[in-house]
Amino acid sequence: MAREPLFRPAATDRLDPFVVVAGDASPRDQRDLMERPFFSLSKSRRIRPILYRAGDVEVQVQGLPEHGMATIWDADVLIWAASQIVDAENHGVRTSRLLRFTPYQLLTGVGRATGATEYRLFKAALRRLQSTVVATTIRQGEHWRRQQFSWVNEWEERSGRSGRVEGVEIVLPEWFYRGVVDRSLVLSIDPHYFRLTGGIERWLYRVARKHAGRQPGGWVFELAHLHHKSGSLARPSDFALDIRRIVRRQSLPGYRLMLERAQGPERLRILPMVAEIVLDRSGDRFGERSVDRLGTSGAAIIGTSGAGPSGHRAHEAASNPCGASVPGALNLDSNLESNFLEAQALGVGVTR
Template identity: 30%
Template sequence: MNRNLKPVRHSQGDLFVCDITDVILKDDLASMEHPFYSLSKKPDREPRRYEHNGQWIEFRPSIKGLPTIYDKDLIIYAVSQLIAGMKKGRPLSKNVRIDPYAFLTFAQRGVGGRDYDALSDSLDRIDGTRFRTNILFDGTRTDEWIGIIDGAKMETDEKTGKIRSLELRLSDSVIQTIEDMEVLTLHPDYFRLSRPIERRVYEIARKSVGQGDSWDFRMETLHRKSGSKGSLREFRRQMKPIIEKDFLPDYMVIYDEQRDCITFVNRKTMPIARDIANDQAQRLLGLLSADVFDRARVVAPGWDVHHIANSFVAWWATIQQPVPSSPDALFLKFCETWQQKNGAP
């Protein structure tokens, strides 16, 4: 057992409670790229604005503060259930009903009274925080304040005070993320990472490296992307045990002191992208029509659209979805996102 990770509280059998034994943890790419969640364990009520490469996001926290990275577990759980349902043919719904015990065991938490009480505080922070951004909604700037969820309902036993069930109503932006399958699989040990900074650094590595070989960050860039409110010096101190003890799931963390650069290296606990060439991905490539490449050149001018197509089918293979009903439309959407993220070649 890795001593740098929290112990496993619950056996895999506990996941049967909510019929999610085969659920793979999912997370949305937008919140992995930009710091939606606070890394502080104390109430963080300070409004924030982040900018990076022309993109920005602003937050207005509730009186109870911004949602924390631990509150995010509820969103990961909800998204995971929805994706599991889609794989079984169930329609996507904004409303997600949650068994509190199933959630707590899924997230490797305790199941005592305080753990149940903490759910109410999490809902207050998630529901109360609003944001606006030019990151989501296909690059269209939206000046409307938006939430992560549109509401929540809790059922509590009047005699015992124990929460019986929760129901989240996810926002349109979260549902759109799921529909576009802009999600990534998380390692189950994500919930065993004990410090907020460890979870956030893992998210950044997972988003940046993905199933490639490695990715470099200057320390100051990683500090900015983490959302840490501490100084760069404090961030270096927090990174030191992560680097020296090398316990991050999926990725090794290497520090080049001379370059002041962090390199995340794939441990190969997941397949490398260039090796993903399964039958489903190849079949998807064959389903793309001849004229869709001409349309793709308009959407992503200057790029080699066949290179983008190879990245497209590799990505589709990694998220383990059936061949889509409209592969041309999905490919063009992928090209549009590619252009937005990478700009001109």
């Protein structure tokens, strides 16, 4: 007997399904999602919206009271989907916003167990992703306009007689899909990212990967600027405590963190641990290079944290606690709103 489509023709009459076969693609993230507050950083249900502005860039995120706002753990679904799309296109496979896959593929791909609890949490994540409404002016061109969408436009599941979910189809928003098929808007991330358990910790890794990349000088943020950039509901003092705990643990794969308090406001320096590996547009490695540039975010004065006049740090970078390097290319082109000079000119602000 022929299998009936999961979606009614009226909903997907112009979409051919992209069927995920293997599901073990290298993880990739979408740049815009890495540097701006699109997700709740708490596992508790968040109703209060995120209202963020930086120059002409606006982001508004709201979640329905029934389900709450999508969390940074729910974003694993989008990271996994982006990884599958990029990997398929690298191999000449035609993709689509309509993805067909099994929950097992996704759960194992993001390092989760595959028991009944994980399947239940996966379905709850899909509900939050669908019920979260995002409005943004990002990537709208010269004559910008605000675009509104949900992280998952539609989703449907197929279950066996036992009630176990055997297959899922989701429809991704066009805004997200365009940002994935454009390789310049995608960065590879360390697979150990999925082992990070804290919401701020996960968010901070994505910020580090986006801004610090593999630049030898890394990137510097004032903690107050980071707090605004995160969209977190935590008080600034509690947020700073969380950052200090992460610095003590040194848990971000591929990066070393240092706090600097010698002059002015407290700052966080993010330093890469290995040399830059440069990839071409197909994702293949063709060489290495380094950029002798120090980026700053909200930091007017750069301290040296006890280092002598010839260096920016007092100690050599520690070995990677996860034993993995951070792949990917340079990412200096879209950091303007986090550079402290640009931020002052643009008037960065966020309401949580």
